[in-house]
Amino acid sequence: MPGYRRPLYRDDAVVLRVQKLGESDRIITLLTRRHGRLRAVARGVRRTTSRFGARLEPFGHIDVQLAGDPDGHGPALQSVSQVEGINLYGKRFLEDYPRYTAASAIAETAERLTPVEGEPSLRLFLLTLGALRALADAEHAATLVLDAYLLRGMSLAGWAPALVECAVCGTPGQHRAFSVPAGGCVCPDCRPPGAAHPAPATIDLMSALTSGDWRVADAAEPATRRECSGLVAAHLQWHLERGLRSLPLVDRNPGERS
Amino acid sequence: MYEGTIQDLIDELGRLPGVGPKSAQRIAFHILSADPADVTRLANALRKVKDLVRFCTVCFNVAESEQCRICRDARRTDEVLCVVEEPKDVVAIERTGEFRGRYHVLGGAINPLEGIGPDNLRIRELMQRLGSGAVRELILATDPNTEGEATATYLALMVKPMGIAVTRLASGLPVGGDLEYADEITLGRAFEGRRAV
Numbered sequence: 120m121p122g123y124r125r126p127l128y129r130d131d132a133v134v135l136r137v138q139k140l141g142e143s144d145r146i147i148t149l150l151t152r153r154h155g156r157l158r159a160v161a162r163g164v165r166r167t168t169s170r171f172g173a174r175l176e177p178f179g180h181i182d183v184q185l186a187g188d189p190d191g192h193g194p195a196l197q198s199v200s201q202v203e204g205i206n207l208y209g210k211r212f213l214e215d216y217p218r219y220t221a222a223s224a225i226a227e228t229a230e231r232l233t234p235v236e237g238e239p240s241l242r243l244f245l246l247t248l249g250a251l252r253a254l255a256d257a258e259h260a261a262t263l264v265l266d267a268y269l270l271r272g273m274s275l276a277g278w279a280p281a282l283v284e285c286a287v288c289g290t291p292g293q294h295r296a297f298s299v300p301a302g303g304c305v306c307p308d309c310r311p312p313g314a315a316h317p318a319p320a321t322i323d324l325m326s327a328l329t330s331g332d333w334r335v336a337d338a339a340e341p342a343t344r345r346e347c348s349g350l351v352a353a354h355l356q357w358h359l360e361r362g363l364r365s366l367p368l369v370d371r372n373p374g375e376r377s
Numbered sequence: 378m379y380e381g382t383i384q385d386l387i388d389e390l391g392r393l394p395g396v397g398p399k400s401a402q403r404i405a406f407h408i409l410s411a412d413p414a415d416v417t418r419l420a421n422a423l424r425k426v427k428d429l430v431r432f433c434t435v436c437f438n439v440a441e442s443e444q445c446r447i448c449r450d451a452r453r454t455d456e457v458l459c460v461v462e463e464p465k466d467v468v469a470i471e472r473t474g475e476f477r478g479r480y481h482v483l484g485g486a487i488n489p490l491e492g493i494g495p496d497n498l499r500i501r502e503l504m505q506r507l508g509s510g511a512v513r514e515l516i517l518a519t520d521p522n523t524e525g526e527a528t529a530t531y532l533a534l535m536v537k538p539m540g541i542a543v544t545r546l547a548s549g550l551p552v553g554g555d556l557e558y559a560d561e562i563t564l565g566r567a568f569e570g571r572r573a574v
Contacts, residue, residue: 141395170560173560173561173562174560176522176562204560204561207561207562209523212523212527213530215530216530216531216534219523219527219530220489223489223490224489227490364491364492365489365490365492367494369489
């Protein structure tokens, strides 16, 4: 159309995923601060002469200028016009394989928790950014940061597991049984067949990760962390109704730095 | 929508990567109007590539026999092994004329977002090759992107305890470019990898 120009707009975003497109282009999936999840074409970024290809690697926090309609009118794919790096977390995970796999699971979860493109989700954006920053700072074990992110992401989506009351009848207290289909801890009267019986320390760890009590979380034993990760993953995937491809590949090597 | 054979050809061409419906239609009509000898040559090439080309049993590069040309070449050294993601990377490195060792093609890079983990690549076969004791240096030539770097990190973790020297291709400024246009990551890598002159 003669004289037609797609409008330009700016936002800051986290790069969730990159996919190859054609000879030298990429489709970039972004979680933006003001426009939710978007997909955009970055032209020529796979060429060694690309001026901003390195800034569009996964897990980076970027300031991006996009061409297209952020309200979803016109072509579905936006086009990346300019990029500046704010904090390129990706490069800090490259020498730490467990952190790279945890960051991948965070990015995939963020994508799955935003099923509709272009729908703003500021709290999830801030949560994702905070999780990647915590992962990059390496103050806590990668699996703890990942599990805290998954628990809080589920809270934002409305699927937080019940930890201090019965998920079925609401009776307050720490209940021993945990049922994923029921939605968390269940009292002896409501306990469905097949409910798990995690150690009390595991429920304490889940509560600590949800509330951000890192003193308790960092002190958790490896066995407790493993049980917590299993319950969190099962709870998330039950509600997403599909498995996350990156979760089984998360390196839960006990030798990781804590 | 065309009928019969021509539509079948358009549909098949449209399944190729990077070929959309319009391009498929254009190629189909080009084939229709081309010299029959040219079309037969194309058809034979397509048939032969599936019949003859296979993966080298040693390095997993593409080959037309049990072993590829590089693995059969007795003049190349067994002491240096270069790990790449895809067969096309072998061609790119061979074009430099700088490398006289052997290759190992992984068949991709670790990418948890796509469900590709170490078990989906030819890492077990690489470990078996390294176990023979002939290799002194392993060059990690995976792509300089997040997945390639993560794959290199993983391989370095696995191989270093074996006492083999592990090196990574240098990253830095492209020849012929201006410094002011380099992005901060590339420029940072160039600084890290600077050398005495």
